[in-house]
Amino acid sequence: MTQVFKFGGASVRDAEAIRHLGHLLARFPERPLVVVVSAMGKTTNALEALLAAARSNAPADYRDRLEALRRDHLATVEALFGERAEPVARRVEALINELDRRHRAHAERERPFHYDQTVCFGELLSTTIVAAWLEDTGLASEWCDARELIVTDGDHQAASVDWAATAERVRSLDLADGRLRVTQGFIGATPEGNSTTLGREGSDYSAAILAHCLGAEAVTIWKDVPGLFNADPRRVDNAVQLETISYHEAIALAWHGATVIHPKTLAPLQQRAIPLTVRSFQDLEAPGSTIGEDARHDGEVPALMLCEEQTLLEIRPRDFAFMDEACQHDILGRLVAAGLHAGLIDAGATRLSLCLDSHPARLEPLVASLADDYAVTRRDGLTLVNVRHGDDALLRALGEGRDCLAERRNTDTAQRLFPASQCPATWHLPD
Template sequence: MTQVFKFGGASIQDAAAIRRLGKLLARFPARPLIVVVSAMGKTTNALEALLAEARNGKTADYHDRLETLRRDHLSTVETLFGAKAGPVAERVEALVNELDQLHRQHASRDRPFHYDQTVGFGELLSTTIVSAWLHEAGMATAWRDARELVVTDDCHQAANIDWETTAKRVRGLAADDGRIRVTQGFIGSTSEGVMTTLGREGSDFSAAILAHCLEAEEVTIWKDVPGLFNADPRRFDNAVQLERISYDEAVELAWHGAKVIHPKTLGPLQQKSIPLTVRSFEDLEAPPSTIGRDTRFDTQTPSLVLRDEQTLLEIRPRDFAFMDEPRQHDILGRLVEAGLHANLIDAGAMRLSLCLDGHPERLEPLITSLCTDYAVVRHEDLTLLTIRHADDALLAALSSGRDSLAERGNADTAQRLFPSTQCQGTWHIPG
């Protein structure tokens, strides 16, 4: 059965990391194996900055950034291959030169289109280097261009998959000829061959697309942590690993802001009952976390999510009328038009409260619009606590000493909104 491995930027950030990747893959001889690779390290951020320079006409800054990109990748090639670096370095040079030409060609086009023609070069560069290194390390590999595999529409920066055509194109990846297929995450192309990108968490999504089309046995996402946790270990001193959760539970956690797997990645896997495993590339012996159909473990451990920089809007009709369905429909419609998502919604007879991420460029026009028809009270600098599967004692302990500005709850999820000044420092989950 086909296996799909996905490696993010941290796992291939430099020559030492790519060598470690080679040693890791050598421990998994089973084939067919498809390896989906992100851009190296912070390359996508660097490419986005390069895009900005290309569009604002700052030629000197643009060339400085382009040369830094070229130099960093060539340095990795030279460290890996030494005297044999020539052929790989030539391919890297060719890709950087092509990127430069595309920036010149598309700088006057709409930003989403320009973005998609250029930012995906991070994955093309990384897979060129990784594939060559695996070959050098004695593993038979085949480099495949994801733009020839993943077919999408032309919704740039958030392309939608043409599943039927994509399935036809990726079938050959499962050929059991002993070679590892190395391909790119994040990118695809239209049926006309115009490059597209898949949006947030695009590389994880790429792995899920291929696994879905090939009905793979499993997808493994390799990270610098051993798995998924019930809370952010940077905020909670006693967070514990969730070794098994269901697709539904993972989606709930992601919806509430947990840094788990994005729902668009889980959807294609859930449809084919393909488990997703998160493992540590730094410690292969560490127990992984697995997301699958089994729901038995979802309620065993409460999960907690903190979202900072929240804004609470308390919205009331000016005429002392009910906050009825037509008014709620009007307000939520404006929220959709602003491109915002409510992390908490709480309604009363004459009030609708919305907790929103603090995006000033989107939030301010929304508030201006609402103030024309409603009385709006605004509270800023807040932190939203969401707890899955909490009992009353846990909720009370975590709320103690904090002033709740808004609350929501159901059988599975409780939410409390506190001033951020009361949420600083390390949290502890009462046992």
């Protein structure tokens, strides 16, 4: 059965990383295999800066950035292929020139449309180089354009998948010839052929879309970490790896701030009971972590998720009326319109408390809007501590010496909001 592998930007950031990717894939001769690849390193950031230069009418800055993009990718081609570089370099040059033409063609279009016609070139460039390198090293490969496979609506920067049309196109792929397929993450296209992007964690989502439509046996996401942990190892000194968790548990962890797989990636896999494994591309002997149907090990160890740079809003009706369903509907509707997520929501008789990311461009207009109609109290500089499967002793230890500003708890999750100044740089989960 088909396997789907996904590689992020770190695994193709330069020539050395692409060579390592080739060695890794050579260890997996089973076919069919579909490989989904992100843009190289920080290319997406570079393309966003290029877009800003194009739209701000800064031609010199635009040209400098375009040439830097060309130079960086051609340098990778030269480092990989040496004297055999010319055919691949021509393909890279053609893509850069097409990017330049599209900027001129779409300079007056709305930004989300222009964004998608620009940023897609990061994945097109990386996969062109990767597919050529794999073929050059003897791994029979075929480059596939994800824009011809994943059909979406025209909601640019957050496109929704047309599942019926996508399934028809993906299933038309002939994977029986033993060739490895290399395609792009993060991008699709409208039926008219306009490029679109799939939003947050779009490359992982691309792998899940293809796996769902192909009825794949499994998906593997290759990262620079050995798997999923019960806490961020950079912030918790005794974080432990989770070998297996269920789809439900992974979604709950993601909702509460864990940097695990995004729920939109898991949904199409859960529908087909396709397991997803996170593995290290740096250490192939590491066992990895698997998300699937098996829930037997959920909750064996507590999980700690830290959401930093948080703002607490306490919202009250000005006439001291109840915070009833109509008020909550109005407030939460404004939250949705602002594009903000509330990590903690707590309602009382006359107030609604919201803990939000301190995202100035989105938060400030929301606060101003609410202040027109409600009494709003605000506190910034907070850390939201989310604990899954923690007992009373653990919660007491994590809260010791800290002022709890808001709290919620149910049977499996506790949330507490503390001043960031009272939170350590490194946390420890008591035994």
